[in-house]
Each structure stands twice: as C-alpha cells, then as structure tokens.
Amino acid sequence: MRRAVWLMLVLWLMGLPAMAHESRPAYLELNETAVGRYDALWRTPLLSGMRLPIALRFAEGIRTVVEPVESELNDSLIERRVIDAGPAGLVGQRIEFIGLQASITDVLVRVSRLDGSLTTTLVHPAQPWIEIAATPGAFSVAGAFLVHGIQHILGGFDHLLFVFGLLLLVSNGWMLVKTITAFTLAHSVTLALATLGAVRLPGPPVEATIALSILLLAVEIARKNRDETSFTLQWPWVVAFCFGLLHGFGFAGALAQIGLPQRDLPLALFTFNVGVEIGQLMFVAVVLSLRELLLRCRLPQPAVLYARPIASYGLGTLAAFWFFERVSSFLS
Template structure:
C-alpha cells in the first residue's frame, strides 16, 4: 500500500512538471524619444495559440500619438505604438496590467530615458501595476534579473530534473560537490557566450537535446542500480560539465524571451546567472533535506530498495515524453 502511495505521488509530480514550464513573462519597453514622448513595445506570450489576456493601461492624460501596430510571432504577440505623457513624462505615474492578477506570468518592464538612464523592473501578479520612478534606482536591473533567474530555474522542471538525476546518480559527498560545480561552471560559460552573441544555436533542437540528456542520465541511474559500471558512473562530473554546456543554451533562450536589455547586459547577465545558482542550490538543499527526513522515518527496507529504480524510470519516462514532444514541434 505504501509503495502505491509513493508511486501516485511521483506520477502527480510528473504531471505537474509537464505543465509548469510555460510561464514566459510579458515584456514592456518604453523608450523616451523626446520630452514626454515614448515609443512603446508591448509583448505578450501566446500559449497553445491563445494570447494571454493581459491588457496594458496607462494613466489618464497619456495620449496615443502613433496608432498601435501588431505583429504575430510563434510564441508572442508584439504591439508597437507611440504615446505622449506630457512635459513631465511618465515619472511618478502608474501603469496597470489588467488581468495579470489572474495569471501565473510576470511582466518585465524596461524604461529608457532621454538622459540615458535605464530602469528594469519585474512586475508580479500579486501587484499588477508599476509606478514609474522619477529617479531610477541603482539596483533595479540587478534585483529584477536576480529574481527572474531564481524563478526561471525553479520553474524550469527539465533543468531541475537533470540536477535531481545527478543527485540520484552520485548520492552525496565530495563527488556530488564536484559534479554540481562542473554543471554550474559549464552552463555559466555557454549562457554568457550565447547572451553576448558569440555563439548561437536554434532553440527547439536545444530544448529537445536537453530532454535527451535527462533520458540518458536516467539510463545511467538504472545501470548503476543493477551494479554496472560505465564512464558516467565513474566520472559523473565530466558528463555533468558536457551536458551543462547544453543547458546553458537553454538558459540563454529564457533570457532571449525576456528581451535582455543591451545596455544593461553585463549586470543583467551576471545577476540572472547568480539567481539561477541560488535557485539551483535551494533545490539541491531541499532534496537532500527530504532524503535525510525519509531516512529518519525508518521506512521499510522494501520501500527504500524500490525508491531509486522507480525514480529512475519515472525520470526516463518523462524525459522521453518531452523529447518526442519537442522533436515533433520542429514541424508544427
């Protein structure tokens, strides 16, 4: 009976994780072109062919001087327009995102002023509005991308499941430290190279290959459970480094969806990567604490015996589903 409960819990987690990766943020960019005049770019995600029902609302007195023009992309809808906020500009005024409170997405807001100052802020559903600061804060860009890095890794279940697979394969101790460090170093390298434009890879094949990396890791976990020996089992940190290079391109794809500000790029890139590492360490700590708690509960030996194989096959099944789903999207 207890084994069935654990299996049901695992299947429930797999179902939730399959739905949780579609939380791309909306994006609002305001570029001041003259005193009180702004070019507006408003991008909202499109999920399953449906535009997220989030509407942009400016304060009273803000006039549209250039009619909106819309363009459709595969994953988003972009609207461009020109507005006039008066001589004082948008400083001190509130911009609302109607419908955001009923969604699970965020809005990244970037404001560029005539004096060259830039502010970048992340707006959450709990507070579906932003008040444009008259004087930009020094840490707004860093804070926004730090938070988004944490949210991205905690919402990116494919990356987390790969880390979970490393924990199943290695266990704990010094080898785990080396393996997680190698994975972190590798994806930091390719994230920086891709964000800076030095290396470019198409997104769909990268996402499919990330799913394949999880599947291959699940196979190695199953081999270790049988007592077999392989290069991955003996040198997990080398394999983690190689696959980490691939996962870094996945993180870069997330930054591209946000619309990484070019003038803020070094700071935004650094703080986003720090946020990813914080979220990853939070996940590792949570898994290790849960493992320690389960060991203290003195579960039956049979439950502990079957826990690792069930987790490995569950991991491989979900990764295989993701792989074929992402490969099929090449032609849709």
Template structure:
C-alpha cells in the first residue's frame, strides 16, 4: 500500500503535465548591451508546476538573485542576466523536460535596436537559437525592398507620378521633376521618421489626395491652352508636393520600424527603394506610351485617351480626398 501511494504521488506531476496545454512563456529584453531582463512563466495545474526547466547558456551569469512570484495559475520568475559582450546572438536556450509534455513555450525576444521576434517552441524541438543581429548588407537590402514595395503598392503616390508624366512632355524636364519630387520627400521622410517634425497622418493622407486632384486640374488647363506655374516650372510643384508626400512615406516607415543601431542606413536604403520603384513605374508608363505610338490607332481614340485618363485620375483623387477628409473629421 505504501509503495502504491508513493507511486501515485510520483505520477501526479506527470499527469498534470500530460494534460496541461497552456503554453509557458519566456520574454527576453535587452536592457544594455549584453544584459537582459528575463521573465519566465510556467503554468500551474492542481497546485503542481509544469516540470519544464529554463536552461540559459553556461556563460550567462545572474546580475542579482531571481525573484519568484506565485500566481493562481502560474509561477513567474524574473531574472537579470549578463550574457557578455556578444549577447545572446547565436546562443541556444533549452527547455529541459518540455519533450515529456504536450505544452509549447512562447518566446519573445526584444533587442536594443528595436527588433522583436516571437517564436513558438514545441516538445519535438525543445530549444531555440537566438538569431544573430542582421549585418549592414541585410539591413540595406531589407529596407530597399520595403521602399520598392511601398511605392509600387502606394497607388496614390503612383497616380501623382503618372500625373507628372502627363504634364511634362520633355524627358529631360521629367527627369528634373522626378528628382525634385524625390529630394523633397526624402527631406520630410527623414525629419518625420527621426521625430524632428510631427504631422498627424490622416490630414496628410487627405492632402496627398488633394495634390493629385490639383494636378489633374492642371492637365485639363493645359489641354485648353492655358499656361500655369505647373506647366512652366513643374519641378517647383513636384518639390512642394513632394514635401507633403514625404510625410506619407514616413507613416509607412514608422509602421515597419527602424533598427536603432542602423537608422541612417535604413533611411537611406528606404529612399533608394522608393526611387527604384518610381523609376520602374515611369519606365513601364513610358514603354506603354512608346508602344502606343507605334501601333496605328484611330485618331479619335488617341484624342480621347488623354482626357479619359485625366478625368479618371481626378475622379479617384477626389473620392480619396472626400473619404479621407470624412475619416479624420469624424
């Protein structure tokens, strides 16, 4: 009987862990270079703690004694550790005993540069390897792609560039106009992202739509033979509106986030990506226009194509302006 009781007592923790499906949780936050605050939470069922042991690398040392708190459904342990100059990059953290359970471990790692990663560790692979910090080339490549994606999927910015193409007939002046637009939005993008200037996002988005509608109006004026500031000095208008569009780019970049250790590189790479995306779009538009000139199309169709395109741009921009204006006004 005594043997049966002892055996039953030994089986209780195993039974608790076998039926425990709530995940354990590990949070690592780098506070200073190489030093981390650690939060380790393990579930408790029927008064028994999940038999999973957090195993940090051997060279990691405690800065002070751990603090353990008992909650109704879990046991929370807080540590403050020093991983040395190299930090935890490339190191493996193991969870002893996890393979004997059906429980997962949710791991969240936040580095000093602002990067955050979340990983789910399963019993079949009871360890996690902390990813090394990305190199300069990796950071540059990632933000160049972000810039390309943003401009190619930012339809309001593309419509603005398309309107500039329809206004400027000279390729040389178009080059200067697009350069002025790029230079202007690079200025406000940098200032807004670095926190030097703060402009609310919704009004900026509404004004971007209005800038497209104004360009559409200028195209109509040019078709009727009226000269204006836009037709004479398009790069001045492109620069002015480019300052506005830069704030729109900044809101997108803020959502992506910037690596704190490589902010200048990330900003420069994002701008390069935006410029590449613009050049791709301009190349496609000019290619389509060149092909259209080589194809014998009835004159009536060619005369009507530009007004239709212009009114389509203006109508979409006006809709966006009203929609965005109503959005932040309410």
C-alpha cells in the first residue's frame, strides 16, 4: 500500500512543472541612469509561442524618451525603452500591468537608483499595479525577501524532487529529520558564500549537476527496492549534506537574478534563506499529509506491487531528461 502511495505522489510531482509553466513571472527592471531618467526592461513570458496578454502602462507624468524596441527569446519577449520621470524620479508614481488581473502570472519589479539603493517587489494579479516607494525600511526588505524565498523553493521543482527523493529513500523518522536538516544546513552555507562572492561557480553546469544529483538519488532508491545496501542508504544525511552544498549554488543563482539591496544585504540574504526553509517545510508537510491520506484508501494489488519501482524509475527518467537538456543548453 505504501508503495502505491509513493507512486501517486511521484506522478503528481512530475505534473507540477507543466502546470508551473503557465505561471512564470513577468519582469520589469528600471535602472536610473541620470536624475529621473531610467532604462526600462520589460519581459513577458511566452506560452505555447504566444505572448501573455499583459500590457505595461506608466503614469501620465512619465514620458518615453526612447521608443520601445522588442526582441524575442525562446521563452519570452523583451522590450527595452528609456523613460523620464522628472526631477522627483519614480517615487510616488504608479505603474499598471493591464490584463494581469485575468492571469495567474506575477510580475517581479526591480528598481535601482543612482544612490545605489535597490528594491524588488512582487506584483500579484489581485493588485495589478505598483506605486514606487522611497528606499524601503528594514521591515519591508525582510518581508519581500522572505516571500521571494518561499516562492522560489515552491517553484524550484528540481529542488523539490530532490527532497521528495529523500523522503522515498529514508523511512526512519529520526534519520529523516537528520537528513533534511543536513540538506538545509549545507545549502544555507553555499547560498551565503556564493551570494557574498566568496565562491563562484557558473550557473548552467550547476543546474545540470543538480539534475544529476536527483538521478543518482533515484539509483539509490532502486537499490533500496532490491534490498541492497550502499553508503547512501547507510548514511543518507552525509549524502544529503554533500548534495545540499551543490543545491545552495542553485539558490544563489536565483537570488542573483532578483538582486540584493547593498544597504540591507545581510538581512535580505537571511530572510531569503528563511523563506526557502519555510517553503521546504511546507512541501514536506504537504507530501507527508497526502501520504497519510492516501494510505487510508484501498488500492488494487498490482498498483501496490509495482509502485515503488515505477516511482524510482519515473524520478530517474525525469532527472535524466533535465540533465541532458541542461548539458546540451550550455554546450550548444
């Protein structure tokens, strides 16, 4: 019965990336190059080759100095322009995202100023506009990066599948706590080191190796299914710690895309990491709750018999696909 439950959870997880494809965030970047003048970059994701119907609208007091120029990437459309908001800049000005309320897409807004301050805000469909505020206080920075951390881990399906693989691999409750804790500590260390510039690794190879770590975990799950033993099965927390160091670089890459406010860098880094841990615990709680719920259901005997092998092979197949896809992307 437990095997069939794990299979159903694996199939559910494998379907998440497809659903998430529709909710990739749009992105607006505003860089102040002179007093009141900004370089604007507006990126909207493509869905099945079509642009999401979201339009950018600036307040009436903001004039376009250089007309928009569009370029198309594989997964998004990029629009660049130069705007002038006057001597007061963008503070107090409203930017609207027409059509956002009818979608499931968020918009990440990043504003950098001449004084070196940097703010990032996530705009949701429920409130499809943003009013640019002055340099935010510590509480605002902490709240924003806490939310960024939670949303990043819940949208990072490779990280979630690795955690799910740990749940498949470790059945002992106390050992599971040690294993998840080791993974958390490890990626917290490399997240901090990479973000602060102490260690640097190129992003594409890191992402490919993260996929490989899931594949290796699937191999160990298959060994467990055959009642074999290995170092990973005996010391899963050690392996989780080693792979966690790798996953931390993946988190750092995502954080670099958001941008850290230099004035509140330690606070932003800390709260982002806390958000990642909260999101990870939420995921573990949901998986374990669904597992207990499904255990109460009566499933056919064939499903119970073949569930665990299918689960491990399904996890490995998806990880292998990601690995070759990511390797080919930076080798081409």
